[in-house]
Amino acid sequence: MIKIAVDAMGGDNAPGEIVKGAVDAVTERKDITVCLTGQKDVIEKELSKYTYKIEQIEIVDAPEVIETGEPPVNAIRKKKNSSLVVGLNLVKNGEADGFVSAGSSGAVLVGGQVIVGRVKGVERPPLAPLIPTEKGVSLLIDCGANVDARPSHLVQFAQMGSLYMKYVMGIENPRVAIVNIGVEEEKGNALVKETFPLLKECKNINFIGSIEAREIPHGGADVIVCEAFVGNVILKLYEGVGATMMTMVKKGLMSNLRSKIGALLIKPALKSTLKSFDASQYGGAPLLGLKGLVVKTHGSSKAKEVKNSIIQCISFKENEISDKIKGCLAPEETEA
Amino acid sequence: MIKIAVDAMGGDNAPGEIVKGAVDAVTERKDITVCLTGQKDVIEKELSKYTYKIEQIEIVDAPEVIETGEPPVNAIRKKKNSSLVVGLNLVKNGEADGFVSAGSSGAVLVGGQVIVGRVKGVERPPLAPLIPTEKGVSLLIDCGANVDARPSHLVQFAQMGSLYMKYVMGIENPRVAIVNIGVEEEKGNALVKETFPLLKECKNINFIGSIEAREIPHGGADVIVCEAFVGNVILKLYEGVGATMMTMVKKGLMSNLRSKIGALLIKPALKSTLKSFDASQYGGAPLLGLKGLVVKTHGSSKAKEVKNSIIQCISFKENEISDKIKGCLAPEETEA
Numbered sequence: 001m002i003k004i005a006v007d008a009m010g011g012d013n014a015p016g017e018i019v020k021g022a023v024d025a026v027t028e029r030k031d032i033t034v035c036l037t038g039q040k041d042v043i044e045k046e047l048s049k050y051t052y053k054i055e056q057i058e059i060v061d062a063p064e065v066i067e068t069g070e071p072p073v074n075a076i077r078k079k080k081n082s083s084l085v086v087g088l089n090l091v092k093n094g095e096a097d098g099f100v101s102a103g104s105s106g107a108v109l110v111g112g113q114v115i116v117g118r119v120k121g122v123e124r125p126p127l128a129p130l131i132p133t134e135k136g137v138s139l140l141i142d143c144g145a146n147v148d149a150r151p152s153h154l155v156q157f158a159q160m161g162s163l164y165m166k167y168v169m170g171i172e173n174p175r176v177a178i179v180n181i182g183v184e185e186e187k188g189n190a191l192v193k194e195t196f197p198l199l200k201e202c203k204n205i206n207f208i209g210s211i212e213a214r215e216i217p218h219g220g221a222d223v224i225v226c227e228a229f230v231g232n233v234i235l236k237l238y239e240g241v242g243a244t245m246m247t248m249v250k251k252g253l254m255s256n257l258r259s260k261i262g263a264l265l266i267k268p269a270l271k272s273t274l275k276s277f278d279a280s281q282y283g284g285a286p287l288l289g290l291k292g293l294v295v296k297t298h299g300s301s302k303a304k305e306v307k308n309s310i311i312q313c314i315s316f317k318e319n320e321i322s323d324k325i326k327g328c329l330a331p332e333e334t335e336a
Numbered sequence: 337m338i339k340i341a342v343d344a345m346g347g348d349n350a351p352g353e354i355v356k357g358a359v360d361a362v363t364e365r366k367d368i369t370v371c372l373t374g375q376k377d378v379i380e381k382e383l384s385k386y387t388y389k390i391e392q393i394e395i396v397d398a399p400e401v402i403e404t405g406e407p408p409v410n411a412i413r414k415k416k417n418s419s420l421v422v423g424l425n426l427v428k429n430g431e432a433d434g435f436v437s438a439g440s441s442g443a444v445l446v447g448g449q450v451i452v453g454r455v456k457g458v459e460r461p462p463l464a465p466l467i468p469t470e471k472g473v474s475l476l477i478d479c480g481a482n483v484d485a486r487p488s489h490l491v492q493f494a495q496m497g498s499l500y501m502k503y504v505m506g507i508e509n510p511r512v513a514i515v516n517i518g519v520e521e522e523k524g525n526a527l528v529k530e531t532f533p534l535l536k537e538c539k540n541i542n543f544i545g546s547i548e549a550r551e552i553p554h555g556g557a558d559v560i561v562c563e564a565f566v567g568n569v570i571l572k573l574y575e576g577v578g579a580t581m582m583t584m585v586k587k588g589l590m591s592n593l594r595s596k597i598g599a600l601l602i603k604p605a606l607k608s609t610l611k612s613f614d615a616s617q618y619g620g621a622p623l624l625g626l627k628g629l630v631v632k633t634h635g636s637s638k639a640k641e642v643k644n645s646i647i648q649c650i651s652f653k654e655n656e657i658s659d660k661i662k663g664c665l666a667p668e669e670t671e672a
């Protein structure tokens with residue numbers, strides 16, 4: 001029985017959508033237990049709205065709440081009884097196999113490193129969301145809060161990302177590319193130029209070279225390697241351009257009667273297309289390279305994204321990704 | 337009479353679309369002359385297809401052609417009789433007020449700096465395209481080939497970008513923001529953290545703080561400051577996400593009869609919406625901070641973009657942007 005801890009108090013739609021997502025997850029998968037961390041009375045009230053197998057959902061009381069905007073290091077240090085710190089400790093102590101939170105990114109990233117801790121050999125744990133493409137999804141690694149990465153970090157991101165795409169997403173021999181401003185080998189900034197030959201030499205990945213940002217949405221690579229500043233820009237611009245184009249298309253369709261009628265006819269097809277290009281379909285972003293699994297879901301996550309993030313944890317656990325990362329990055333430690 | 341030199345041989349659709357764009361420009365504006373640089377016989381053959389006022393178009397023969405992928409520095413040095421080098425020399429010698437090219441970015445950027453030369457006080461000339469937003473357009477500065485910028489470069493980009501948006505685009509007190517991974521002042525990489533206080537102190541710009549990539553398409557600022565690597569990622573991802581979404585929407589609309597009929601009805605409205613979100617509407621990207629005006633248009637430019645780029649040069653010249661940049665960045669030199 002796999003047990004996933006879930007931060008019931010984190011995110012814009014907590015606790016309502018988080019609790020609903022947990023109920024949906026245990027309804028779909030009879031082989032898991034969800035452990036909700038947060039204010040007990042609040043969670044109980046939400047749970048009372050649903051029917052579910054009582055032994056599949058536990059509550060661990062955590063009266064303190066970390067606010068958005070609270071400095072992450074302080075929050076982690078001072079609020080020992082917050083839903084986030086309690087949840088991370090469940091993973092640390094082996095009482096849960098994974099932890100999902102829609103709370104403050106900074107606090108999740110800091111807490112994951114400080115409380116759960118890094119796998120031996122991992123220099124920096126990257127946050128790696130799946131982004132939609134024309135061909136399916138790609139892993140964008142890193143989008144975390146630690147900027148100004150070194151070349152050795154990027155090489156590890158490529159390795160961890162490859163393991164994730166292979167074992168969790170089922171992509172054989174995933175194509176790894178580094179984000180660059182041109183495809184020629186001599187192009188790039190200092191970081192990319194230094195990293196490129198290291199990736200080329202790296203034996204355990206399928207490195208296909210540079211990728212220009214234009215090719216990312218076309219599905220030009222399975223693992224998109226970049227440092228966190230660039231990754232953050234890519235992730236947020238993806239959202240921004242998508243949202244703006246849709247707003248403009250919808251506004252355009254309301255401009256006259258003819259297109260209004262057309263809009264009614266295309267609505268179902270348009271909706272299903274947009275759904276396939278919606279990042280929330282694919283669950284949260286794992287913080288890779290930690291001793292246990294920590295998944296950060298979007299702050300605005302609704303029940304569906306929470307459920308998908310929980311279910312994502314199952315294959316992560318079943319495939320023992322953390323062990324595989326350790327085996328790849330610190331093989332001597334594993335053998336010892 | 338303003339005279340604009342145009343590289344008739346540069347770009348994917350040269351010389352046909354370039355020559356057509358030049359003819360369209362002189363048809364629209366009777367107060368300009370266009371000087372086409374390139375292989376004389378080829379240009380004459382293209383021109384023979386159109387009717388226009390003969391004194392408004394000149395040809396300067398330039399038999400050599402710079403190929404895409406040719407190392408820029410070599411190309412500029414060796415091909416003195418290429419359409420690019422000849423055109424840039426016209427600007428340098430004051431025989432033309434501006435130069436438009438859809439040719440190799442690298443060669444245009446290198447040639448602009450080496451041949452035309454920087455305005456006194458300018459440390460690095462940025463390439464600054466206009467990008468479409470929900471509210472109109474914003475200037476993305478820098479998207480050039482010189483990466484790993486210093487904070488002082490970014491401050492100059494902010495100043496030059498403000499002058500451009502004010503005098504060429506007519507935006508009073510343009511809002512300047514720096515691309516960042518959060519809006520809080522303590523966020524960012526080393527470059528952004530060092531640049532932020534300098535922009536805050538800068539008296540001649542309207543600095544509004546950090547902008548997250550998500551807000552760029554919403555029109556969150558008029559001048560978007562970043563170093564060229566990030567700028568390049570933003571520019572190309574803009575194109576990529578837009579193109580992918582439209583491909584997916586169109587494919588979705590063809591999925592059943594109902595939406596096929598709807599698609600026919602919405603086609604005109606959809607087309608005009610997409611047009612307003614198409615970067616080519618707004619002409620090319622000026623290379624700012626040079627002694628004369630050099631404009632790089634997209635390699636795939638068609639006649640319309642070429643025409644718009646030529647017309648953009650007129651307001652640049654009329655408003656004496658290069659002098660204003662000199663006055664802003666090296667005031668003592670101007671007074672001397």
